[in-house]
Amino acid sequence: MAAQTQYEELARQLSAIGAVKRELSRALPQDCPPASAVVLMLLDRYGQMRMSKLAELMTIDTSVTSRHVAHVEARGWIDRRPDPLDGRSRLLRLSTRGETLLAQVTARYTEALATHLSDWSDDDVGRLNELLARLRASFDEPRSRDCAARPAGSTARTPAHT
Amino acid sequence: MAAQTQYEELARQLSAIGAVKRELSRALPQDCPPASAVVLMLLDRYGQMRMSKLAELMTIDTSVTSRHVAHVEARGWIDRRPDPLDGRSRLLRLSTRGETLLAQVTARYTEALATHLSDWSDDDVGRLNELLARLRASFDEPRSRDCAARPAGSTARTPAHT
């Protein structure tokens, strides 16, 4: 349990981190907004998957995911195949062009980070990564009252109407 | 200098931290979007200031800042006094109602953090704060080529047309 002051400071740091993300996103190609880059990165890391799985990994609604996927598909960066197990669903998969773009995106991204973080030690970057991962995990767990209603692992999506 | 893999991981963590910010922002009152809360927090922490200074602290364009300030002023959370030193400018100052709201916002924010981070040690929260502050600082410094054109301390704003 940390002190109140530290929580306030963390809230401030989190709200200010957007500037770093904006700066980083300038390294992206013109036609590839940050969300598209994330889609490609996740399909590369976890392999082919369905919309609902992608939405869960991005922690956004399926409606939003649907638009991001449409964007990258329209540019030929991913393929959509029918899911043999479920006719309502299709499997998303990185295309060859998508792999090429992702390699370029990754290169620019890491170059930008290397430029700005040249005086960071390997250990410090690693520590930051660990703490950020843990922070995300702490917010994924259903600790608070409203989260308790949604069991862990369920998909973030618009609830069916009553 | 850190490894390429770590940079990729950091890029991933940063893109995913938005979910934490969204979850936190649900603790805010209905009429107070995150940006408004930041305005109040900064005026409380640094005292009265001008638009340009606020834009610099938020690392956003003055045009955006102008809209955030208009929002909080319309709700009586800040005052705008003429700047005795410059007729073009006005000084922004937290109002009594703004102080009251900020106290409420801070309480809810820290409560939400305390709920989710109950198993975090004081030291770990402190470490995360330090690393995030350092990350921001690393991106504020004019290291890369395009940043070099804008001297440190200059205001982020739309350049005068040519």
Added chain:
DNA sequence: TATTGTTATACTCTATAACTATA
């Protein structure tokens, strides 16, 4: 002529709700 701030316009990201198609 330069600077401070405002407004108009456009783009990205997100959520809620209503809808289609399939299970």
Added chain:
DNA sequence: TATAGTTATAGAGTATAACAATA
């Protein structure tokens, strides 16, 4: 009836450019 995904609509945040008022 329930689930997978799409689309319509709305709201928050941001940037660029054009502008008004003052220095």
